Amino acid sequence: MQPHVIVDCATGKVTLRPVTAEEITERLERVAADEARERDEHLKQLKESIVQSSIELEQRKALVEEGIFTGKDLADCEARLEEAKVELAAWKKPAAK
Amino acid sequence: MKIDAAPSQLSDALRAIFFARDREVWLAKNCYARLDPSTTRTGLALADRYLAWVSIAETALTAPAAIVTFANIPQNFRTLALPYQARTDAVAESDNVRLQFNGSAVGYDTLESYFNSAGNVNIPGLNGVSMLAGVAEAANSRANNFSPTLLFIEGYARADRDKWAFGQSGVFGDASANADLYNTLDRGRWRSLAAVTSITLYPAVGPNFVAGSIFQLYGVL
Numbered sequence: 480m481q482p483h484v485i486v487d488c489a490t491g492k493v494t495l496r497p498v499t500a501e502e503i504t505e506r507l508e509r510v511a512a513d514e515a516r517e518r519d520e521h522l523k524q525l526k527e528s529i530v531q532s533s534i535e536l537e538q539r540k541a542l543v544e545e546g547i548f549t550g551k552d553l554a555d556c557e558a559r560l561e562e563a564k565v566e567l568a569a570w571k572k573p574a575a576k
Numbered sequence: 577m578k579i580d581a582a583p584s585q586l587s588d589a590l591r592a593i594f595f596a597r598d599r600e601v602w603l604a605k606n607c608y609a610r611l612d613p614s615t616t617r618t619g620l621a622l623a624d625r626y627l628a629w630v631s632i633a634e635t636a637l638t639a640p641a642a643i644v645t646f647a648n649i650p651q652n653f654r655t656l657a658l659p660y661q662a663r664t665d666a667v668a669e670s671d672n673v674r675l676q677f678n679g680s681a682v683g684y685d686t687l688e689s690y691f692n693s694a695g696n697v698n699i700p701g702l703n704g705v706s707m708l709a710g711v712a713e714a715a716n717s718r719a720n721n722f723s724p725t726l727l728f729i730e731g732y733a734r735a736d737r738d739k740w741a742f743g744q745s746g747v748f749g750d751a752s753a754n755a756d757l758y759n760t761l762d763r764g765r766w767r768s769l770a771a772v773t774s775i776t777l778y779p780a781v782g783p784n785f786v787a788g789s790i791f792q793l794y795g796v797l
Contacts, residue, residue, distance in 0.1 A: 480642070481639070481784040483641065483643040484637065484643065484645070485645045486635045486647065486791075486793075487633075487648050488633045488646055488649050489648040490648075491633060503642060507780075507781065507782075507783060509681070510706065510780045513701060513704040513705050514672070514701070514780065516701070516704070517686070517701035517702075517704070518699060521699045521700060
């Protein structure tokens with residue numbers, strides 16, 4: 480097992496502390512759980528964003544028909560929805576490298 | 577201008593009292609000063625009008641290491657700069673580098689932003705065990721490559737605020753496709769008022785940094 484390198488900034492001395500297999504396993508599990516949680520949370524937010532944008536789009540379509548909103552308001556909302564969909568499709572790519 | 581002398585021999589114009597012995601000090605406007613290794617002076621550094629990075633410590637791995645820690649970090653700088661070039665033995669084209677302050681495994685908020693030819697992805701993480709501190713090339717990356725990262729930790733010695741870090745990094749993997757080339761921006765926060773006295777870095781997957789990885793710690797005035 481590879482060591483933990485500790486650089487003492489006060490003295491410049493470098494010491495090597497043995498790292499146990501259990502320590503590495505525990506560390507990797509914690510990081511993996513953390514990163515999985517981050518990605519799950521992000522995915523959840525993206526999906527919620529798409530649902531919200533879809534609802535907002537339908538509401539705006541009705542308001543455009545009533546003449547309260549303009550076509551530009553609709554286009555902005557459609558752009559946000561499309562952006563969220565593109566991000567949802569792409570978000571896994573870095574993790575898949 | 578180049579000065580190679582003990583602090584007592586530095587010109588008044590510099591008005592510099594150096595923090596560490598046997599350290600190199602870079603000043604703005606291409607000024608450079610190196611301290612005499614025999615000196616034992618300690619103290620503050622430099623006139624206010626100079627922006628300086630003071631080398632605190634560095635390690636260049638000659639063998640693999642699972643974890644790298646800078647301990648007993650001096651408390652008399654405004655900001656820490658932590659440039660490093662890292663590669664891990666993870667069986668992949670990239671790995672993440674995680675960071676902890678003071679050995680603490682609680683209270684880290686992180687926003688990871690990845691940019692490549694496919695677009696950008698932003699991944700938030702709340703109240704985790706560590707913060708993202710950049711990316712590193714890994715075992716399947718092009719040989720002889722170590723990802724460069726520059727990390728800043730602002731107000732690290734203050735006891736009146738949470739601790740923030742900001743880093744920029746990049747990884748190119750085996751460069752077999754445009755999408756292999758990534759830039760990343762990482763912003764992390766540790767929910768703690770404690771002054772940062774140690775910084776620990778480790779691969780997210782690894783499990784090791786490989787030999788040739790270099791980690792440097794600077795105090796920024």
